[in-house]
Amino acid sequence: MSINRTRGLLYWLARLLGDVNAVRRGRVGRRIGRRVVGRAAGRGIGRLFRRF
Template identity: 70%
Template sequence: MSRKQGITIGKTRGFLYFLAKLLGDVNAVKRGTVGKRIARRVVGRATGRGIGKIFR
């Protein structure tokens, strides 16, 4: 039995998250807050990794 791999909910959700991130970047460029946005992303990733190591 083979399944067709068309548009799935997961792919759609992933695309929507990507689009939201892109729109946030565009908005940050318009408002001139790109540096803040990048800094928050870096801090968020570091925090996520730290918490991940604690619960492993």
């Protein structure tokens, strides 16, 4: 197993544990909202830098 695959697995596991924690605390909506906003911001920044 390569280091990149291991790192990807660890990031996936961390995200899963964060989701479980959000469910336990009753903050799923807030977590999903932040994830959506973060993806949109990342895409916008990526498009901005692709133009230059």
